[in-house]
Amino acid sequence: MQLLRLLVALAVVLFSVVVIAAEDYYKVLGLAKSASEKDIKRAYRTLSKKYHPDKNPGDDTAREKFVEIADAYDVLSTSTLRKIYDQYGHDGVEQHRKGQAAGGSHDPFDLFSRFFGGGGHSGHAPGHRRGPDMEVRASLPLRDFYTGREINFLVEKQQICDSCEGTGSKDRHVETCDRCAGRGVVLQKHMLAPGMFQQVQMQCDRCHGQGKKIKNPCPVCAGSRVVKNQVETSAVIEPGMGKGTRLVFENEADESPDWIAGDLIVILDEKEAELGRSAEERTDGTFFRRKGKDLFWKETLSLREAWMGDWTRNLTHLDGHVVHLGRRRGEVVQPLAVETVSGEGMPHYSEGHLHDHHEDDGSAGNLYIEYTVVLPDQMESGMEKDFHALWEKWRKKIGVDLAKDSGRPVAPPPAEGKDEL
Structure with a gap:
């Protein structure tokens, strides 16, 4: 009996050590729980560069910190995982990850590469169609390229309708098309000559290739499942960047229920020189x-x-x-x-x-x-x-x-x- 109590006490101690070792994700990024998505991105951008192993060769502590930062960002930047973490903590996140069919890749170096536009692995299941990339231009004075700054600008892009969650239906109820049986295509016969027919596969005219039907269209998107919005976007201009620099924001282009969003690419331009109005600008x-x-x-x-x-x-x-x-x-x-x-x-x-x-x-x-x-x-x-x-x-x-x-x-x-x- 005494041995059993000792084992239970040891298990409690070990569990406490594991819980303590898993530091709060908000503290890892130096943020409050009310931090916005922009704050989370800014914190990851700064800390991941500071503790990257290539900047700290031979420093195992920095490497561990880099992995910790990547894990914190991976959770807090994903709305679903962030909700689970806020409610159930680390255990809830681990249970969710274990329950995922694909398992997912949580390689911190892959995350770093994708965040900074390195063309890392997309992390999506094979066979998913990828949407087109978007390119926008931002014109800045030479002063901003020299000193560096954070810029905010509006991008008009397509987003999945929040009202119907991308279903296109007011009551979010979608039925399978009875004409194509959900396949989106139908087979039709065309007579080439008397007694000769050709079978052609065509898009279903009833569901327009969607394979689904909606009885009550969403009043916000009129059943199209997507809406056009002006989205505020921020980008960090680092000192020394030049004209033509391409800032890549993965999966932030046009959204659609039919594809994985492409990348938003911000191309930097240099404005023509002009004398500023304020004393700081008149240099x-x-x-x-x-x-x-x-x-x-x-x-x-x-x-x-x-x-x-x-x-x-x-x-x-x-x-x-x-x-x-x-x-x-x-x-x-x-x-x-x-x-x-x-x-x-x-x-x-x-x-x-x-x-x-x-x-x-x-x-x-x-x-x-x-x-x-x-x-x-x-x-x-x-x-x-x-x-x-x-x-x-x-x-x-x-x-x-x-x-x-x-x-x-x-x-x-x-x-x-x-x-x-």
């Missing part, structure tokens, strides 16, 4: 030009600055920090000279997954300053005489004959005493 960086991960800027100098030096410029970057330019006295800047400011281009961003290998060294781009020198349109007579005398003195001492040094042929002087005509 020099508004008119940067971008090529790859490098930025380009044209700076204008006066003749005195280019020739004599002794000048400074404070260039306000896209995020508001200041880049200092300048020359000491006596430092000459040639027209169209290009100065490289290392590390002041676009932040580093890898378009591949964290476990992919790229030739990119992972560093930020450069800022290239091209100098344009503005000459005065005219000079006062006294200034012109002084400059001319100074130039003549300098030219005779160390001047260079550009026509001679260029290597171009020099025309001989005209013969004396001869007229052109």
Whole structure:
């Protein structure tokens, strides 16, 4: 009897350890139970990258955390599983998963790949038809590509009618078509010639190929089972992303009871530069030009600055920090000279997954300053005489004959005493 009590106590202790080990999914993602679907996605996006094994090589704790985060997201991002978890906890989720016929795949790396648009396994049963993908474009100023931000926009797409739950019926009662017996197709005979017939399979005209009939159409979708809605969608623009970047949201395209939703693909565009209205938007960086991960800027100098030096410029970057330019006295800047400011281009961003290998060294781009020198349109007579005398003195001492040094042929002087005509 005492041995039996000891075994029961041991079992209770082990069960308690298992329950304690299974940490609350909301705590794993750092969320409250009232968290929205958007909050859950944002938390998974941030934490899965932070604890991905490729970012933490050899760290078993990070790997375990990564798996834990994936499991939490898998449950909380699925409305059915989330309801079960909220009501019955971990045990309810496990019982539900065991009861599924296909078993399903809960590979955390596959989930990560699919979430970030890696074309991972769809996770759907074979034979299910997949709907078309949707593409939308989002235009952003260069500043947003530099600093990164979360954008919200509306996408008009087809959704399964909530009122009838995709049945098309007001009372959600659907009958099997008595003409095609639920197959959606019927066989018809066509006479080719006297005594010769051809049997053709055609779509059932009574149920329009659905194999089902509805007596009381849904007043919301008029029996079509789907409705058009403006759906608010959010996307995270990471620093360094570029024009043409494709953000893939799996299974968020048009919905239908007849297919598995395709992917929603957001293609990023760059807006034309325009000076903003607010003080934060009125930065020099508004008119940067971008090529790859490098930025380009044209700076204008006066003749005195280019020739004599002794000048400074404070260039306000896209995020508001200041880049200092300048020359000491006596430092000459040639027209169209290009100065490289290392590390002041676009932040580093890898378009591949964290476990992919790229030739990119992972560093930020450069800022290239091209100098344009503005000459005065005219000079006062006294200034012109002084400059001319100074130039003549300098030219005779160390001047260079550009026509001679260029290597171009020099025309001989005209013969004396001869007229052109």
